[in-house]
Amino acid sequence: MAKRVGMEVALAVAEAVGQCNIDMAAVYPITPQSHIGEHLSDLVADGKIDAEFVTVESEHSAISAIIGASGTGARVYTATSSQGLMLMHEILPIASAMRLPLVMGIANRAVSGPLNILNDHSDIMPQRDCGWISLFVENGQEAIDLSIQAFKIAEHKEVNLPVCVNIDGFQLTHMVEPVEFPDQELVDKFLPARVPFATLHPSKPVTMGAFSMADYFTEIMKAKDEALKNSKKTILAVWAEWAKMFGRTYKPVETYKAEGAEILLLTMGSMSETAELAIDELRAKGLAVGLVKLRLWRPFPFAEIKEVLLSAKKVLVTDRAVSFGGPGGPVCSEIKAALYNEKDRPTIYNCIIGLGGRDVTVADFASMIKKVAEEEANKNADTYEFWGVRE
């Protein structure tokens, strides 16, 4: 059994990536991601991991560099945040179309403007349709576990897609908390060397990232969609293997005291455990409430979401980003889409919370739920609220 140690989560993520026998990493610094890249570069410089650390002049170069390296068959990693992720944006769909198993840690941070360095999910949401597998963690241990699992998922022969692990900036990255590292021997067993389906090599030329006009483009897009949807099978298999080897269980949609709940709160990321405390408080007062935690953002787990939400009368979806001029938050949009064809679906409410580092306390979650409890259920309720906004 591994020993629990106190470590800043960003450093722990770098250590975990260092356990994955990576060949190459390219990271450009940006708050609150920087400690991941700095520590990874230390590990390489100190000879603790045998990899190339490429210092690049921008995030656009970081992602481009790891695409090139991945094309040669290397196991690669990058990490970024906010504006850095926005700068990578144009390359992200290329990586998934090329079916390259990149792994990226994202220290989620608000996107400018105004300039803000604190946590929300407005950086990952614009990347939603780039064809990446997208996972969320709620504590340091999960950040370690999923950073390791990400390589296995990405490189699986039936997946071959890039994976991003969303780790809330500051709330997680800058927190010293208890974590345990899996034994290196077990990690090596869990994560064997990458077997690429093709590699760039001067003596055996292949084309990667080819040009395609109307004759094949639609087919390639469909193939990407199918690949992303099919990746769920592998994700589930990898999580089952992880549970067996390391004793920690992961699911696309996880629940807390959701059984028999009339009202379900839905969260994604680091606020989930704080929300659990609000559920405890309200359950103690006799309210039938529970929590649903979304771990797998892409591919979106439609079946699992239906399974847990349909028994409730009301669902309160929290979002950490805004789809401006749209239906509210992007998570809520997806939840509504998942349930639309169901005859007996719950009323769905949407709160936009925790933007740009705005704190959300146990009392906030309890008030949000109580407010929803008092409203008359109405399936056509199509509203969203900026929680705690001053007007």
Place this chain on the structure above:
Amino acid sequence: MIEVRWHGRGGQGAVTSVELLAQAAIGVGKYAQGFPSFGPERRGAPVAAFSRIDDKKIKVRSGIYQPDVVIVLDSSLIGLVNVTEGLKPDGILIVNTTKSPKDVKKELNFSGIVATVDGTGIARKEMGVPIANTTMIGALIKMTGFMGLDDLKESVEHRFGRIAQKNLTAMKRAYEEIKSSN
């Protein structure tokens, strides 16, 4: 659970203190969090850092608004920053100062326990630097008793190597010399 807020100035090591404390607590089987006040920090400007320590898993990740203990690493912050803000009425205020607990208690009109120690004097003597962040951990341990002074040894040695013993001596002195109003 015990919640602690640290006040210092950028560069005085408040963040190092919360890291050390969390690592030490976790090292002896407890659960802990240590985190800075999130956002930009500048050398010399007032900063805060936070600790949570418990015997069971800590779930809450929101800020600390009603701490059980406040530690002031730099007494020049008193009057500049409202150091007792949200501090529980029966909480503990620990100040690095040459003043008596009675004088500080009167100055701040605080109902709870006030404890003072000349942390800077100790740090200067034992380590040759006027930085009292590790020294004041000794004061915190004495006033709260949630773990022993020896429990810090491993983390301090890991962090400071050759100069660990000086830090431990300074901590021990603060532990022994702190005076309390009650």
